[in-house]
Amino acid sequence: MKSGIMSENQLKSAAGGKLDKLIDIWHGDVNDRCSKRVDIVLGNRRDNSSPVRGGILTSAVIEMNDENTRLMIWYDPLELYYEARISEIGYSSLVIDEITEMLKEDRDPGAEWDPVSNPDKLDIGTIAGQIGRWLMRFRGYKKLGNENKNFFELESYLNHECGIPALYSIFDEAGFDRSGIEQKRLLEVYEGLRNMEEPSRRVDRALNALRVSNILEFSPDSEEKRGLEELLNTRFGKIMKINKDIGELKNSGDLTKAEGLNSFMRKLVLKYRLPGSWVSVDETV
8 A cells, every 4th residue: 555755845844954955955956957846755665666676775766747857755664664673772783684684575664664654753864865866966976887787786885885975065065964874874884894704805895995985084083983993903904905095096086076976986996896887877867
């Protein structure tokens, strides 16, 4: 049974004003580019007839019909379930293993986790991220797509992590408090690394180093960050070496601008020989 759609006004109300400036920027950018209004709405991903797969939970797409064009944020109930489990027992391997298994099966946690019916449980940072990444596209950021569908998860991870500096720049422009997002990412990485050994594959080390680079750059000083740095220096020497190289690549251009970000991504793919056939894709056309 479909749960319905949350309108833009309802979404703004649920966010308690936190998304207002970001949504204003969205409408300004889209109007300048397309001379039309594109409202932002939210629905349950389980109602989507063709959802994004491959470990991707919440996603957003531009939808067009005879009546209007809208940015549809397909919010996955597993996001709500995951947040509840983290609040209950913390960032433990038990929670990570449970969610990983549910992702593999694409399991619906049930009607009680419907995002449209539970606006008070929505993670506003997740929604802001979807809006911000579409703003990046309208500002010239191009996705690096992999023509080999077997590398879809690699493609998604690469685009997500490389886009963090540009996304955070948009958040700052909108006055959106990103500290909660950064702290969540820090804890996830810290707990994840504490329960793993250094990857043996070059590609896995490079991807972990990319995420670590963003965590160390943007997370404010905290006990957890100091613990992560100590852990990296004592157990993950190869990842830290790559992290230094990635830092140098980042400094070769402005990653908050489309040209610099697109160039950085191409250099990263070439330097670490990421598998597959990569092409630049404009998702706004």
